[in-house]
Amino acid sequence: MSEPTLKYLEMPTLAAAGGGARRLAYWDWAGASTLDASHAVVCVHGLSRQGRDFDTLARALAGRVRVLSVDVAGRGHxxxxxxxMGYQIPQYGADIATLLQHVRAQEGVSTIDWVGTSMGGLIGLGLAAQAAMGLRRLVLNDVGPAVRWEALQRIGTYLGLDPVFDSAEAAIDYxxxxSLGFGPHTPEQWRALNLPMLRCDGDRWRLHYDPAIAVPYRALMGLDExxxxxxxxxxxxxxWGLYDNLRLPTLLLRGATSDLLSAETARDMGMRGPCARLVTFDGVGHAPTLVAPDQVETVRRFLLDMP
Structure with a gap:
């Protein structure tokens, strides 16, 4: 299967911006060739990104298992x-918990793994700590319990901006x-990663998220230091309290020059709680995009091949 199906699930809490019912969008990489449709890998993106970030990883996994990549509230579709003020991790976790309950009860999913980049990893950490969620394996991509303040300040310089571009190419360049921390990519890889980040507005292009996702973030950053x-x-x-109580197999990915996940925090995560297996990627900061073959293979082996 080369392309996923876009699906929606109605959420029971909080209203949509236009009023009325609110929908959570997710991309379902499942098809007739999937060997084990009862096994789902749920992929959740970073703060200002969207679910199509995981296309390359999903294509590597989709023949073996079902892959669900989520557009978190306010992003993508x-x-x-x-x-x-609902744009915070507790609400995101509640939304995706509803999705997990739905696919278990209605779609025959019995085994769930989690791949979370940055914010998506923190959401996964919160859900993995709940026994009722029943997660089997956890991949934390360049994030841990300790997040560097300097990285939060850097992200705050662009989060929630609403630039308008004359062309998709100009937007992709922006x-x-x-996103220099993503590491080296070919022009084709950059385009594939970032074209889904755009929405057409007449003859202009804008970013595919609600600029108001920055409101809670700015409230935090508006505090004095x-x-x-x-x-x-x-x-x-x-x-750390949540992490220390985890017992499921955990893989921790880190960009060698990450300004968000320090080497010290990564080391501590390997010795505490689930004692995460750490893999560091050279030439990458925050965060590995799971596009490079070595990154994809590391995740694939952890989820599908390791006992």
């Missing part, structure tokens, strides 16, 4: 929220300029 660091420290302590 998922509805925007009426209340922008996205490349704020001492308050902000204190809030970050409290969040870090809570996340």
């Amino acid at each position: 998922s509805d925007w929220l009426a209340d922008p 996205l490349g300029s704020i 001492a308050q902000g660091r204190a809030a970050a420290a409290a969040g870090e302590a809570a996340l």
Whole structure:
């Protein structure tokens, strides 16, 4: 199967920006050739990205298992929220928990693995800590309980901006300029990664997310540095508490020059909680895109081949 099916699931909480029911969009890589449709790998993207980030990984997995890549609320084809303060990890986790319950109850899925990049990893960490979610394996892509304040400041320089572009090429160039940490990619890989990040607005192009996703983020970053660091420290302590109680097999990916996940935090994650298996990719910062063959093969082997 070369292309996924776009599906929607109605969410029981929070209204859409236009009022009424709200839908969560997800891309379903399942087909007649899938060997085990009862086994789903759920892929969740970073803060300002969308579900098509995982196309390359999904194609590598889809012949063996079902892959579901989610557009988190306010991104891609998922509805925007009426209340922008809902753009926070607890709500994202509740949305995807509803999706997991749906595919288990209605679509015959019995085994679920999680691949989460950055924010998607934090959502997965929260769900993996809930026994009722029943996750089998967890991949955390360049994220852990401790997130560097400096990286949050960097992300804040562009998150929630609403630039308008005269061409898709100009927009792709812009996205490349704020995504240098992704590491080297061919022009074709850049285009494949970033074209789904765009939406057509008349004869112009805009980013495919609600600019209001930045509202809660700016509330945090609007604190003075001492308050902000204190809030970050409290969040870090809570996340370490969740991580330390995990017992499922966990793979931790890190870009060697990541400014978000430090080498020290990655080392500690290998010695605490589930004792994550760490794989570091040279020439990459935040975050590995799971496009390069060595990155894809690392995840594929962990999910499908390792006992």
